[in-house]
Amino acid sequence: MTAYPVKAEGVLGSDHRMGDETFIASLVACVAVGLFLIASVFVPNFFQPLTMLNLVTNNWAVISLGVGVTFLLVSGNFDLSVGGVVALSGVLAVWFAQSADGNNALSTGLGFPYWLAIVCALGGALAVGALNALFVVRFSVPSIIVTLGTMMLARGIAQVITQGSQRNTNLPPEFGILGNLTMFGTSVRLPVVLMVVLLLVAIFIEKKTVFGRLTYWIGANPVTARLSGIDRAKHLTYLYLLSAGIAGAVGILLASEFRSGYSNRGTLMEFDALVTALLGGVAIAGGFGSVIGMFFGALILAVVTTAATGMILSPDWQFILKAVAVFLAIVTQTWALARRNR
Amino acid sequence: MSHTPAYAQSRPAGGPVARFLRSYYIYLVLVAVVVVLSAANLDRFDLFERGNFLNQNNIINILRISAPLLTLVGAFTLLMVSGYIDLSVGSAASLSAVVYALFAIHGLPFPVAFALTLVVGAGLGAINGILVVRLGITPVIATLITLSLYKGIALLLVEDGVSAIKSGGGLSMPDWFNSYGRIGVMLGLPAAFWVAVGVTLVLVVAQNRTLLGKYAAATGGNPTAARLSGINTGRIVFLLYVIVGMTAALAGIARSSFMSLGDPLSGDGMELSAILAVLIGGTAFAGGEGRVLRSFIGALIIMALTVGMLILVPAYFQTLLIGLALLAAAASNHLISRKEVVS
Numbered sequence: 001m002t003a004y005p006v007k008a009e010g011v012l013g014s015d016h017r018m019g020d021e022t023f024i025a026s027l028v029a030c031v032a033v034g035l036f037l038i039a040s041v042f043v044p045n046f047f048q049p050l051t052m053l054n055l056v057t058n059n060w061a062v063i064s065l066g067v068g069v070t071f072l073l074v075s076g077n078f079d080l081s082v083g084g085v086v087a088l089s090g091v092l093a094v095w096f097a098q099s100a101d102g103n104n105a106l107s108t109g110l111g112f113p114y115w116l117a118i119v120c121a122l123g124g125a126l127a128v129g130a131l132n133a134l135f136v137v138r139f140s141v142p143s144i145i146v147t148l149g150t151m152m153l154a155r156g157i158a159q160v161i162t163q164g165s166q167r168n169t170n171l172p173p174e175f176g177i178l179g180n181l182t183m184f185g186t187s188v189r190l191p192v193v194l195m196v197v198l199l200l201v202a203i204f205i206e207k208k209t210v211f212g213r214l215t216y217w218i219g220a221n222p223v224t225a226r227l228s229g230i231d232r233a234k235h236l237t238y239l240y241l242l243s244a245g246i247a248g249a250v251g252i253l254l255a256s257e258f259r260s261g262y263s264n265r266g267t268l269m270e271f272d273a274l275v276t277a278l279l280g281g282v283a284i285a286g287g288f289g290s291v292i293g294m295f296f297g298a299l300i301l302a303v304v305t306t307a308a309t310g311m312i313l314s315p316d317w318q319f320i321l322k323a324v325a326v327f328l329a330i331v332t333q334t335w336a337l338a339r340r341n342r
Numbered sequence: 343m344s345h346t347p348a349y350a351q352s353r354p355a356g357g358p359v360a361r362f363l364r365s366y367y368i369y370l371v372l373v374a375v376v377v378v379l380s381a382a383n384l385d386r387f388d389l390f391e392r393g394n395f396l397n398q399n400n401i402i403n404i405l406r407i408s409a410p411l412l413t414l415v416g417a418f419t420l421l422m423v424s425g426y427i428d429l430s431v432g433s434a435a436s437l438s439a440v441v442y443a444l445f446a447i448h449g450l451p452f453p454v455a456f457a458l459t460l461v462v463g464a465g466l467g468a469i470n471g472i473l474v475v476r477l478g479i480t481p482v483i484a485t486l487i488t489l490s491l492y493k494g495i496a497l498l499l500v501e502d503g504v505s506a507i508k509s510g511g512g513l514s515m516p517d518w519f520n521s522y523g524r525i526g527v528m529l530g531l532p533a534a535f536w537v538a539v540g541v542t543l544v545l546v547v548a549q550n551r552t553l554l555g556k557y558a559a560a561t562g563g564n565p566t567a568a569r570l571s572g573i574n575t576g577r578i579v580f581l582l583y584v585i586v587g588m589t590a591a592l593a594g595i596a597r598s599s600f601m602s603l604g605d606p607l608s609g610d611g612m613e614l615s616a617i618l619a620v621l622i623g624g625t626a627f628a629g630g631e632g633r634v635l636r637s638f639i640g641a642l643i644i645m646a647l648t649v650g651m652l653i654l655v656p657a658y659f660q661t662l663l664i665g666l667a668l669l670a671a672a673a674s675n676h677l678i679s680r681k682e683v684v685s
Contacts, residue, residue: 078482131669135669135672135673139672139673139676140676141627141672141673141675141676142627144427144482145617145621145627145668145672146669146672148614148617148668149665149666149668149669149672150665150669151665152614152661152662152664152665152668153662153665153666153669154665155661155665156659156660156661156662156663156664156665156666157662159658159659159661159662160658160659160662162658163656163658164656164657164658263658271486271490274486278483284480284482284483285480314498314502316494316497316498317494317498318494319490319491319493319494319497320490320491320494320495320498321494322490323487323488323489323490323491323494324491326483326486326487326490327473327479327487330479330483331477334478
């Protein structure tokens with residue numbers, strides 16, 4: 001029996017060795033820093049504090065969405081509906097807040113007070129999350145199909161409310177505050193601060209709470225999780241509500257920032273959130289990954305796309321760059337883990 | 343036939359009426375859709391200036407527009423039956439459309455351009471196959487990667503400042519370019535539609551009468567058992583990805599010819615329509631069962647509905663309706679397959 005604890009120590013990564021997740025997260029962080037240094041050599045004016053700050057602040061929306069998507073991926077499920085929910089909640093917030101006496105259909109809303117409009121818009125986002133949970137948990141439909149459907153449903157409702165265009169008139173003056181409020185006398189805006197808070201809370205939940213650890217368990221081995229008496233249905237429902245709630249908040253903040261509800265806002269954001277999670281080492285099969293890794297994955301994506309823009313590549317390159325980046329990330333991470341645990 | 347897997351021999355349970363409904367519901371849905379759309383008196387809206395939904399010209403028009411999707415769904419069904427998925431078909435179709443238009447505009451004759459584009463499509467499918475089978479990347483992620491990759495290449499192949507490959511700048515599209523997708527050759531329907539029918543017939547035979555169909559069902563039904571029975575599941579899946587790539591290329595050619603353009607965005611969303619058609623056709627998510635012909639009918643239903651809805655409601659309802667249809671198809675698919683498991 002002596003061999004067993006030694007092996008377990010190696011696999012589970014106790015005191016002597018960092019865990020696989022920390023290892024991958026550090027790897028991703030090193031790649032992000034390395035890519036930044038390489039980009040600094042090739043792209044003029046890249047190596048500046050402002051650039052570093054912008055890499056984070058310009059991507060607050062995708063990073064925030066990435067938190068919910070990461071938790072779901074760790075539990076073994078996709079959420080492709082977040083981009084649609086961003087559009088839906090933004091449009092709903094605008095529609096609810098617009099005063100009821102507009103000149104035409106697109107400038108006439110329901111005239112709710114602003115706080116009530118936000119609450120109702122969040123409610124709409126959570127309803128999409130509940131729908132995801134219903135189909136995935138109760139009907140056992142694969143999450144990729146369900147969330148593709150709800151993505152189109154959410155964006156579709158947004159398009160119907162805005163008649164395929166946008167609503168940006170007849171809004172109360174306080175509507176633009178939330179998304180544009182700068183904090184601590186710097187140029188950092190409220191959404192960025194909220195993103196940082198969200199990241200810290202998410203890391204705490206992931207590492208230190210029973211809820212977080214159960215998420216890994218469900219993803220790693222759904223059968224043993226069920227046999228151990230874990231209520232998978234309830235857990236996944238919470239995760240889908242969490243993801244939709246974050247997406248709803250992002251949508252409301254974006255609507256506030258631009259003072260408009262635009263039905264095509266957040267297009268491809270579900271894709272970017274998935275890409276950042278994959279770049280950050282979250283395993284698609286579930287049970288493996290970390291929020292901090294996702295954060296550095298987002299930085300990798302930001303460095304790559306910013307550098308490409310800086311080198312005046314055509315914007316069409318972004319699709320190829322994302323594809324190559326995800327491919328390399330998956331291959332190297334699989335290789336690194338296999339080599340480490342050999 | 344002694345090695346036919348047990349699930350392949352099982353018959354859906356229930357009374358004769360239930361069994362009939364489960365086998366033929368898809369045709370009833372198609373008839374219902376056509377009847378409703380005809381009764382909705384579409385000629386009021388005068389979209390095609392051709393009168394009623396069941397008007398000959400309207401039917402020909404719908405079938406012409408449907409050719410790309412009809413070509414694609416058969417192979418897509420076989421891939422889903424084997425338990426895999428290809429999300430890159432839309433991008434592969436776009437890329438093929440652009441490549442085909444480039445070949446044509448640079449003076450290659452029709453058969454050469456057609457054959458070369460098919461080879462490109464097979465190559466795109468092979469890349470998917472390598473990512474999934476050789477490198478072991480989850481199908482959804484592997485084909486999301488190539489979705490992005492193929493779309494990026496298609497966009498790059500079209501010069502900055504123009505939206506698609508078309509006549510202009512000293513080059514012009516040859517005269518034959520849009521005859522494949524538009525000019526009627528039999529019963530007023532163009533070659534693209536008959537190619538779709540031909541591909542579907544070949545795949546129906548392949549599914550029912552050849553080892554490919556049997557092995558695909560075995561791979562999807564129980565991959566481990568299939569491997570242990572000596573089926574080279576990797577090769578089957580690879581082959582299916584190549585076939586899907588080729589039908590995506592055919593779809594791209596049909597779309598490109600119909601529009602007389604090589605549009606790098608023309609295939610966007612085609613993967614959703616294909617999934618929707620396959621789901622409506624009753625193919626199981628988890629693999630193991632599904633019929634090529636039912637997906638073909640499913641694709642006809644979708645196209646009839648799409649064209650009908652475009653006339654009945656404003657265009658901005660489109661996304662919502664597709665989303666609702668996808669969720670409804672997923673839910674009903676679940677209910678149908680659950681009944682069979684329970685009984």
